[in-house]
Structures are given as structure tokens and as C-alpha cells.
Amino acid sequence: DLFHRVLFFPDKVVACKAHFRGRDGCKNVNCHFSHSDTSLSELLKYITNAKRSLDVCVFSICCHELADVLVESHERGVIVRVVTDGEQTGATGSQIGKFRSKGIQVRHDNSSFLMHHKYVIIDGEILINGSFNWTRSAVTGNHENVVITNNTELLKPFEEEFENLWELYEPS
Amino acid sequence: DLFHRVLFFPDKVVACKAHFRGRDGCKNVNCHFSHSDTSLSELLKYITNAKRSLDVCVFSICCHELADVLVESHERGVIVRVVTDGEQTGATGSQIGKFRSKGIQVRHDNSSFLMHHKYVIIDGEILINGSFNWTRSAVTGNHENVVITNNTELLKPFEEEFENLWELYEPS
Numbered sequence A, B: 001d002l003f004h005r006v007l008f009f010p011d012k013v014v015a016c017k018a019h020f021r022g023r024d025g026c027k028n029v030n031c032h033f034s035h036s037d038t039s040l041s042e043l044l045k046y047i048t049n050a051k052r053s054l055d056v057c058v059f060s061i062c063c064h065e066l067a068d069v070l071v072e073s074h075e076r077g078v079i080v081r082v083v084t085d086g087e088q089t090g091a092t093g094s095q096i097g098k099f100r101s102k103g104i105q106v107r108h109d110n111s112s113f114l115m116h117h118k119y120v121i122i123d124g125e126i127l128i129n130g131s132f133n134w135t136r137s138a139v140t141g142n143h144e145n146v147v148i149t150n151n152t153e154l155l156k157p158f159e160e161e162f163e164n165l166w167e168l169y170e171p172s
């Protein structure tokens, strides 16, 4: 079935990692994070549910919560590929070094222009795209959007773009 | 009828303004701009075809071609409203001063966080959204996307977000 969803940021509260990703939820009675759905928790759910592949094409990746979900997906056998902006890989808080040390394949541009996309394709079936970089300030500070859809008219061009960039940025 | 389109940037060539916006096309036999469709020329066509309203919610607006189309739309009676990021209004090349001098209504945030959306709603009927800021480097240098759709499931939330931000940023 076709579906479309739109999530807006900023979240007013920070989603509790233990609550949304642990098997039994969060047991901390003094937890000061949110146990209600937020835009971040919804985003984490989609990515956590990946079964086969995660094609991530995001300009800036600094948010631990989102990066950790990619690492865990990689560790349970999901094929994770990351395309990002070259200059952003050296930015404070960048999670790219962690990806590489965990064996996740990362490729990036080598130009002064920006690899400015912010999208991820889940299992070749769901596209998440918008203004949203994977940074903490994008989650709790900025006004941002993501559109989530399984419409192949939208999905297919983004898949092709991913494969094009993946080849274009192949290390020589 | 429902439609979805995806445009990617960068354009390899710069669209000829005279060709795509003039009544009779470009007559310059030595013109070094493109008379074939580009992602920019497609984007300009959608915006130029606005009949009633343009709700523009874009982080950074520096591209003359896109800004000029907003001014011309305003001058022929289209209601143009612009929401943008406060800090970006003072950036080199920002077109916001021109909008104000022409009588286009502009509102912006006053925080250190970003008003980071990059979308426009045309006549309340077409949504154009993606990673694309309205800058020259986004047109001819960066890797960027825009999704164009008239699906109301997507359009409506973005309209509500626009109205929310428009009120939020009302000058006191």
C-alpha cells in the first residue's frame, strides 16, 4: 500500500534511546528523556526496522542516536552504505570515523561544492528525504522536515542518484 | 491528476533567462546559456506559472533568477509570502532586501537555530521541497534534489507548517 508521511522538527523533547530501541523499554523511573513518540523516535523506528539495506546519502552526520542505529544495523547484517560530503567528514562530532572503524562503507565527494542531499533509502522500499541533516541541532533546534514515502515514482530516481554518486565517489 | 517529479542538481549548464522567461525566447545568436531544459529552467517554469499565491519557506535565497521570478510574480498580483532564516537575510548576495524594497512580505526567525526548510507552495496546489537552497552554487555546483508533487497528503502538512511559522515570526 502506498503511504506518505511528513515529520517536522524541532522536537520539543529528546526521545529516550532505551525506551525506543531496547526490547523492554526504559526502566529508569527518573528518566528525563521522552517516552512519547517524537519525530526523532519515528525516524529511528523506520531505520531500526531495516532488514536488508540502508543507503544513506546525507550531507552532515553528527547525531549519535542516528549513527548508532546505523552501526547496530550493520552489525546485524544489514548492508549499510553511506555517501556524505567530504568536508563534513572532518567536522566536530562527525560520526564518519566511527562508521569506518566499524566496517561500514563510506564514500564522499572531493570538491568544494556540497554533497547536499539528506536522504536514506530503506530496503529499497522506503525513501526518507527532506531538509534534515543528522545533527543534534536539527533534532531539537532547527525547523526541518522529512517526507517518508514508498511511492516508487519518487523512490526510483533517488536510488539511481545514490548508485551514480556511489560510483562517482569510488576511491581510485 | 496526481503527479510526482524529482529534479536533481547540479545543472551542467546555466539556463538562459531570456529563453525561458521571455515571450519570444532568446534572440541572441551568440548566447552562451542553455536553451534546453535544465533543473533550474523546470523550477522557474513552475514558479512562473503561479496564478494566486507563492508561499516560500527557504533557508537561504541568493539566486537572482529565482528571486526575480518572485518579484515579477508579486508585480503581476500573485500574493508572495517569504519565510526565511534570520541570519541568512544578512548574507552576501541575499535577495531579501530586494524583496522588501519591492513590497514582498518577508518574515524570519530570531534564534541561533536554523529556519532550515527549503520549500515553496504554489497556488496552494503544488509543493516543491528538498535539499535545495536558492543559491547559485546549489544550481550549478552542489548535489541537490527537489521533489515536486500535488499530493495533498504531502501538501497539507507543509501548508500548516507555513502558517505556523508565518504567525510565529510575526513582527511584534
Ligand SMILES: [Zn+2]
Pocket (backbone or CB within 6 Å): A016, A017, A018, A019, A026, A027, A028, A031, A032, A033, A034, A035
Ligand atoms: Zn527513558
Ligand SMILES: [Zn+2]
Pocket (backbone or CB within 6 Å): B016, B017, B018, B019, B026, B027, B028, B031, B032, B033, B034, B035
Ligand atoms: Zn539565450
